[in-house]
Amino acid sequence: MKTQTQTYSLNLGPQHPSTHGVFRIILELDGEFVVKATPVPGYLHRGIEKLAEARTYTQVIPYTDRMDYLAGMLMNWGYVMSVEKLMSLEIPERAEYIRVIVGELSRIASHMMSVGALGADLGALTAFTYTFRDREYVMDLLEMTSGSRMTFNYMRVGGVVKDFPPEFYPALKHFLSELPGMCDEYDGLLTGNEIFIARTKNIGIITPEMGINYSLSGPTIRGSGVNLDLRKTRPYSIYDRFDFQVPLGENGDCYDRFRLRIEEMRQSGKIIQQALEQIEEGPIMAKVPKIIKPPVGDVYTEIESSKGIYGSYLVSDGSTKPYRIHFRRPSFINLGYLGDLCKGWKLADVIAILGSIDIVLGEVDC
Amino acid sequence: MFGKGLVKGLKITWKRMLGKKQTVKYPFTKIEMFPRFHGRFVIDPDKCISCGLCVNACPNKVIQLEKQKVGTKQYLTKYTMKIEYCLFCGLCVEVCPKDAINFSEIIDMNQYRREWVTLKMVDRDAPVETIDDNALIDSSSSHKEG
Numbered sequence: 001m002k003t004q005t006q007t008y009s010l011n012l013g014p015q016h017p018s019t020h021g022v023f024r025i026i027l028e029l030d031g032e033f034v035v036k037a038t039p040v041p042g043y044l045h046r047g048i049e050k051l052a053e054a055r056t057y058t059q060v061i062p063y064t065d066r067m068d069y070l071a072g073m074l075m076n077w078g079y080v081m082s083v084e085k086l087m088s089l090e091i092p093e094r095a096e097y098i099r100v101i102v103g104e105l106s107r108i109a110s111h112m113m114s115v116g117a118l119g120a121d122l123g124a125l126t127a128f129t130y131t132f133r134d135r136e137y138v139m140d141l142l143e144m145t146s147g148s149r150m151t152f153n154y155m156r157v158g159g160v161v162k163d164f165p166p167e168f169y170p171a172l173k174h175f176l177s178e179l180p181g182m183c184d185e186y187d188g189l190l191t192g193n194e195i196f197i198a199r200t201k202n203i204g205i206i207t208p209e210m211g212i213n214y215s216l217s218g219p220t221i222r223g224s225g226v227n228l229d230l231r232k233t234r235p236y237s238i239y240d241r242f243d244f245q246v247p248l249g250e251n252g253d254c255y256d257r258f259r260l261r262i263e264e265m266r267q268s269g270k271i272i273q274q275a276l277e278q279i280e281e282g283p284i285m286a287k288v289p290k291i292i293k294p295p296v297g298d299v300y301t302e303i304e305s306s307k308g309i310y311g312s313y314l315v316s317d318g319s320t321k322p323y324r325i326h327f328r329r330p331s332f333i334n335l336g337y338l339g340d341l342c343k344g345w346k347l348a349d350v351i352a353i354l355g356s357i358d359i360v361l362g363e364v365d366c
Numbered sequence: 367m368f369g370k371g372l373v374k375g376l377k378i379t380w381k382r383m384l385g386k387k388q389t390v391k392y393p394f395t396k397i398e399m400f401p402r403f404h405g406r407f408v409i410d411p412d413k414c415i416s417c418g419l420c421v422n423a424c425p426n427k428v429i430q431l432e433k434q435k436v437g438t439k440q441y442l443t444k445y446t447m448k449i450e451y452c453l454f455c456g457l458c459v460e461v462c463p464k465d466a467i468n469f470s471e472i473i474d475m476n477q478y479r480r481e482w483v484t485l486k487m488v489d490r491d492a493p494v495e496t497i498d499d500n501a502l503i504d505s506s507s508s509h510k511e512g
Contacts, residue, residue, distance in 0.1 A: 059425035062455035126379055140400075147402040147469065153455040161460065165402065188378045192371035310471050 007035050010347070013045050018121045018351045021361030025338070027350065034350060037342035039335060044365040051326045052093070057083050057157060057292040060322065065151035065328060068363040072112050073099075073106035073142065075363075076155040078327075081236070082301040082312040083157045086294040094282040095159035096238045100201055100275045101172075102142060102154060104268040109138040110306035111219075111261045111268075118258055118355035119190050120290040122199045127189040134182045137175050157292055159285035172276070179269040183262050191259055200254040204341055204353035207252060213227050214337040218308025219261050220357055224252030230304040237303075240273045241278065254356035261358075293320055305356060307331045329366055331359040399471040404454045406472040409445055409487045413466035415431040416421035420467055426451045429458060434492040445488035449475065 003215040013024035022043035028036035039149075048067065052060045064079045065072040077099055084091065116131030139149045144165055146154035153311050154161055190196050209219040221228055229246040231239040247263035249256025296318040308330025316324040334357050390397060416433035417440075428451050432444035435482065459467055477483045 055425050058457065059423075062425055062453045062457070065455075126375075130382075136388075144400040144402060147400070147456060148454060151453065151455070153453075153457070161456075162402070165400075167400075185378050188371075189375045193375055194369065194371050197371070274486040 005030060011285055012350070014040070018354065019361075020117060020354070021364075022186055023364070024360070025342075025350070025354075025360050027342070027347065029347060032346045032348075034342045034345055034347065037339045037350065039338050041292055041335065041361070041364050044361045046366070048366050049325050049327065052322055054321065056210065056320050057294070057322060058327065061155065062153040063153065064327075065153055065329065066307060066362055068110070068307060068310075068331070068360045069111035069150050070360055071106040072148075072150055072152045073102045073154060074110075074303065074305040076152065077103055078301065078303045078305065078310045078312045079325075080155045080157050080301050081293065081303060082314045083294060085301050086297060086299040086314060086316055087157070087286065087288075087292070089158050089286050091286055092159060092283045093238075093280060094163075095284045095286070097161050097275050097279040098164065098284060099155065100238060100242075101272050101279075102145060102152075102160075104272050104275075105138050107306045108265050108268050109135050109142075111265050112138070114306075114355075114358040115186055115190070115258065115261055118200075118254075118352070118358075119196070121351050121355040122196060124190060124193065124196060127186060130182075130185055130189060134178075137178070141171055141175060144171070156285065156288075158288035161281070169276075172265070172272070176269055176273055176276075180266060186262055188279050191262065197255065198260060199348070200352050200356065202251065203254045203349045204345060204356060205251060205253050206337070206341065210340075211252070212326065214333075216308065216334050216337060216366070218334065218358075219257055219264065219307070220308060220334045222246065223249035223257035223260055223356075225250055228309075230302060230309060234302075236301075239271075242274045244271050244274075254352045257356040257358075274363050291320055293318065302328070305330055307360065307363065308334060327366060329363040331357075331361075331363040332366070335359055335364055382415045397447045399473070399474045403469065403471055404456055405470045406475055407447060407449075407467060407485060409458075409467045409489065411442050411445070411466075411488045411490070412466045414442045414445070414488075415464055415466075417423045417463065419463065423457040423461040425455065425457065425500070426453060432509045436492050441492045442488055443490060443492055445486075446485060447485040447497045 007028050007030045010029055012025045013019040014022040024040040026038040026040060027034055044201050051063060061076055061079060064075040067075050086353055112131040112135040116128040119127035142152060143149045145168055146152040206224045208226045210225055211224045217228060225248050227246060227248060230236065232246050244267045247260040247267065249260050288300050294316045296316055298315040300311060300313045310330055311328030313326040314322055315324040341353055345353065354361045382476055392433050416431060421429045421431050428448050430446040433440045459469060
């Protein structure tokens with residue numbers, strides 16, 4: 001007779017610090033090994049897509065901030081881009097550069113959070129305080145530009161609300177000069193740390209095939225070595241004018257996904273530097289009618305958000321309010337693989353895997 | 367390997383420990399807000415022309431505005447913001463043609479009771495000499511409802 005231990009179920013979340021919000025995973029465990037993992041999202045569902053149907057095109061913008069609240073600028077950008085595409089609007093050069101600068105700053109802020117949170121999940125709370133300290137600089141920069149620290153509502157259909165204030169430029173230059181040093185600190189605290197390496201290396205491996213099959217995007221799939229960065233492969237806005245590299249991982253494990261986020265921060269710094277050199281004076285808003293009424297039709301646009309490909313599908317019936325909006329939220333799609341990914345790994349690895357995928361629950365539940 | 371990474375990490379933390387302090391003791395020391403900071407709203411009732419653009423711009427129907435006609439002009443009698451529903455998106459400030467509503471640097475909006483949260487920014491009667499009796503009765507009854 002074959003002896004076998006009995007499996008038991010363990011409930012992780014919905015209120016657990018390592019779930020990065022209100023997210024629940026029901027784990028079926030055999031000893032310490034995961035037999036089955038069932039993600040249960042939906043605790044932060046606010047019905048943003050439905051709310052948008054009762055609001056004008058401009059009024060939807062503050063709601064997009066509330067999806068990925070760690071990179072609100074990018075969420076703004078993805079949405080306004082779809083309306084602009086539907087209206088066939090030409091965006092002024094300066095507005096495009098401003099969007100790139102604030103978008104990349106948002107990406108840096110988001111990655112700082114992600115890097116620090118993974119460290120904190122795995123017990124390295126010191127690294128978390130370091131990334132939070134530096135994220136504060138980015139939030140200050142975005143605050144002096146837009147007035148808010150996280151929910152910016154900075155972009156508009158046709159451009160941006162306000163130009164950079166004069167105090168922004170010296171502050172940004174100071175931040176850019178400090179950024180490589182900050183990244184070195186994270187590398188010193190986490191990337192080279194033996195305990196951290198033991199917890200993340202060769203853990204939660206995503207093969208390129210499975211990544212593509214599950215439609216993963218962003219650092220999650222680039223960690224597996226798949227070169228999928230819309231800024232490079234299908235440049236939108238003015239990203240074809242910048243010289244930057246897309247960092248790629250090799251093994252597709254938690255360590256690779258973590259490491260390349262730090263690399264991406266460095267690359268984002270380079271993009272901002274180039275944008276600062278190229279930016280010229282000019283208008284920041286295209287000629288847009290006061291009441292935005294896109295023609296009847298539908299449109300889908302994608303941008304590379306900090307978590308992956310953020311798409312926005314918009315259907316217009318010619319009125320002042322969108323008929324239907326759907327947002328392709330990268331965190332949600334990336335999370336789809338979590339159930340299968342956790343199988344066979346230990347309970348402690350689940351925390352590392354979840355942290356390395358870098359989900360934001362505002363975006364997952366929308 | 368062999369603990370080199372741990373030593374490197376310790377070096378960084380030690381260096382930071384001797385470095386400049388990053389935080390302030392909040393209630394005693396306050397940091398200065400940026401000019402564009404989205405703090406509590408302030409309205410200049412004299413500038414306001416009661417056009418209602420802010421009411422329409424708001425995505426959450428936060429703003430309630432009451433007005434009375436005085437002579438040929440509209441007179442703002444009541445301006446209430448249900449701030450508990452406010453997104454602080456600034457669309458009302460952006461749309462105002464007379465620059466009457468603005469953000470301030472005040473961050474302290476905490477209240478002990480929920481009903482106190484609502485910002486009653488303007489609550490006044492229209493100038494008496496130009497109003498007939500019926501309008502006065504109307505305005506007093508709406509006050510009680512509010």
